[in-house]
Amino acid sequence: MCRPGWAQARVTARRLDDLTRMRRVRDRIDREYAHPLDVLELARTADLPPALLTRQFRLAYGASPYDYLLTRRAERARTLRLHGAES
Template sequence: MTSRKSHRPGSTDASATPVEGASSPVPQGLQDPALLRRLLRAKDRMDSASHEAWPIERLAAVSGASKAHFARAFKLAFGLPPHRYLLTRRIEQANTLLRDTELSITDIAYATGWESLGTFGRIFRDITGMSPGAMRKQAQANTQPLERVPACVLKAAQRPDLNIAVLEKRRQTADGKVGPSTKEVS
């Protein structure tokens, strides 16, 4: 008589091995170099055209995986779900355009892939803590010392923290709790 493996939450499977930095075991399929290459291909496509719509169906087609498998594997590989990763890229690009160009905020919103100026402003404020106009004023006021810093270093330093969902950030600030990006350093 063969025994059946338990697939209850929290149980481990012999085919799962832990990955450095991950809190849970990673399915064997994620260690497949071909899958990782396909995930990187989807990530690169989002990077190069973050202004375009990237529904999960399109990303899954690029990576040659099912929608559910792609979403799980992407989060395990890169630490963020695909939608949050795309939001991060769009906010980074908007920050760069606000800092380096004289485009109107409306033009920046549409150029970075937002379909609504209101949605852009709300999400931008939720993630960065500032409105796009306030961010532009602050960036332009601080241009002198930052002119010598390479753009790639500036982008990394200004990358928004999206380890938690935007709605959760909103709830935390509404409850009066300090969000992860606004914790005071002692």
């Protein structure tokens, strides 16, 4: 028989594992924003279906992986425009 707290501990551990995966995806987007990236490739490396990756990423960060990537690229373009190519 399972102790009452074990089920909650498993749920918490799974949630932390999911957040770790999403952080790795976000870190990869931050590192490789200048390279071609798509949700299928990000999902493949996270070992998740693309729809689940998108749903979990949106829950964790408030935007889809693609929207997050576009935001990073726009921020970089804005920085280059304001400070020149030496940034």
